[in-house]
Amino acid sequence: MNSFYEYIVIGAGIAGIKAAEGIRMVDADGEIVIINGEDRMPYKRTQLSKHLVKGFEKEAFMLHPQEWYEKNNIRIIHTKVKSVSLIHKSLTLFAAGQLQWGKLILATGSSPIPLMVKGNGKNEILYFRNAADADALLDRTSGLQKVIVAGGGVLGVELAAAMNQLGKTVSLVHNDPFLMNRHFDEFQSDHLYHLMSSNGIQLLMHERVKSVSKTGSGKLLVEIGEMIQLLTDQLIAARGVYPAIELARQAGLDTQTGILVNQMLQTSHPDVYAAGDVAQHADKFVSGLWHDAENQGLIAGQNAAGRQIKRSARAYRLKLEVFGQFYFSFNKPAVLPSKDEIIRETNRMYHRFFFCNDKLVGALMLNDRERAKMLEKAVVEAWEKEKVMQSFAG
Numbered sequence: 001m002n003s004f005y006e007y008i009v010i011g012a013g014i015a016g017i018k019a020a021e022g023i024r025m026v027d028a029d030g031e032i033v034i035i036n037g038e039d040r041m042p043y044k045r046t047q048l049s050k051h052l053v054k055g056f057e058k059e060a061f062m063l064h065p066q067e068w069y070e071k072n073n074i075r076i077i078h079t080k081v082k083s084v085s086l087i088h089k090s091l092t093l094f095a096a097g098q099l100q101w102g103k104l105i106l107a108t109g110s111s112p113i114p115l116m117v118k119g120n121g122k123n124e125i126l127y128f129r130n131a132a133d134a135d136a137l138l139d140r141t142s143g144l145q146k147v148i149v150a151g152g153g154v155l156g157v158e159l160a161a162a163m164n165q166l167g168k169t170v171s172l173v174h175n176d177p178f179l180m181n182r183h184f185d186e187f188q189s190d191h192l193y194h195l196m197s198s199n200g201i202q203l204l205m206h207e208r209v210k211s212v213s214k215t216g217s218g219k220l221l222v223e224i225g226e227m228i229q230l231l232t233d234q235l236i237a238a239r240g241v242y243p244a245i246e247l248a249r250q251a252g253l254d255t256q257t258g259i260l261v262n263q264m265l266q267t268s269h270p271d272v273y274a275a276g277d278v279a280q281h282a283d284k285f286v287s288g289l290w291h292d293a294e295n296q297g298l299i300a301g302q303n304a305a306g307r308q309i310k311r312s313a314r315a316y317r318l319k320l321e322v323f324g325q326f327y328f329s330f331n332k333p334a335v336l337p338s339k340d341e342i343i344r345e346t347n348r349m350y351h352r353f354f355f356c357n358d359k360l361v362g363a364l365m366l367n368d369r370e371r372a373k374m375l376e377k378a379v380v381e382a383w384e385k386e387k388v389m390q391s392f393a394g
């Protein structure tokens, strides 16, 4: 195996693949290797939770066909990186062997936050981050009747809806009074609450899973808050993620919640870049959204190859589609109501627009799927209030 590569990318999620694309936009020849810690070719992670009901083939949702990597002279190695040395500009692979890098891009993403609970059933909890987890979830829950999902963010809601549609009796436990509280306002959360419960999902709000114990019959006894105990076949945890910074931290790069990067996505070592869920930006911001990771990957790749592109701190939208309803959130202000906002409710639709100096800076929406792209454009381009009101009239 050739041991020196001009560019090595660790992680073959969207940030890692876009980083390789970014490099190729600038440097047609430099050798690129991507270390892929997963068991299949890079794929669209966001689709996993959205296709559980139908099921999917192993190579479903691929970001690029195999030939694309060959055509662009990008080598993929299927293993994990064990350690990185900044002094020797090298890394060690779990599958044995060392590689030398000229420029390194860390795109290691994030990992599920472990559920901190008591009891002897902890090892039975399922987590969901990658395609192998999706396979394991479908396999483990096949034939089971009762499922509890811990977490009422986007992933928890999607998993609960999917399990319900697969015919299971589902309870969802969320530690906040409102579902999707990070992205939704009370109107949307309330709407989602009624949608989920009218479809038969039991919602336990403002509660936490405290312990999980195995019973003699093979079921799990789950203690929730002070008063509730439920017997279930499977507990799935979706309590959020944390950036996968371990490699960077051990290598001696500056880290806090994520790997600290400047506007050029350069870390504390000038030849090492970080992009996507793992990167922490100057304003302490850590993303967690697909399109942001995509954009960061492209920038980090181009910069590693010699450009000097600054990342703008623009926001990215989040969509949720469950039980035929369409929810949209884009840059929801931390404090609601905000100083300048307009709410519109018509028929089945809902719009809430946030303005700053009469320019659109954020929006929440329900069931206006046809105009979702336009709404995204309106926020990105900061449309004038008048134009927004005309465009979204009726």
Ligand SMILES: Cc1cc2nc3c(=O)[nH]c(=O)nc-3n(C[C@H](O)[C@H](O)[C@H](O)COP(=O)(O)OP(=O)(O)OC[C@H]3O[C@@H](n4cnc5c(N)ncnc54)[C@H](O)[C@@H]3O)c2cc1C
Binding pocket: 010, 011, 012, 013, 014, 015, 016, 035, 036, 037, 038, 045, 046, 047, 048, 049, 079, 080, 081, 082, 107, 108, 109, 110, 128, 129, 130, 154, 155, 244, 247, 275, 276, 277, 278, 287, 288, 289, 290, 291, 293, 317, 318, 319
């Ligand atoms: C099921 C699901 C649904 C989602 N839905 C949405 C959505 O609807 N909208 C949205 O905006 N976002 C969504 N997200 C979040 C979105 O997928 C992430 O923001 C995005 O994938 C981040 O991309 P990334 O490349 O930074 O990291 P990741 O996608 O996490 O990829 C990182 C990769 O690095 C690998 N890796 C880690 N350590 C090593 C190592 N030591 N050696 C080699 N490889 C390593 C990992 O195995 C992984 O393959 C969803 C996430 C999940 C899990």
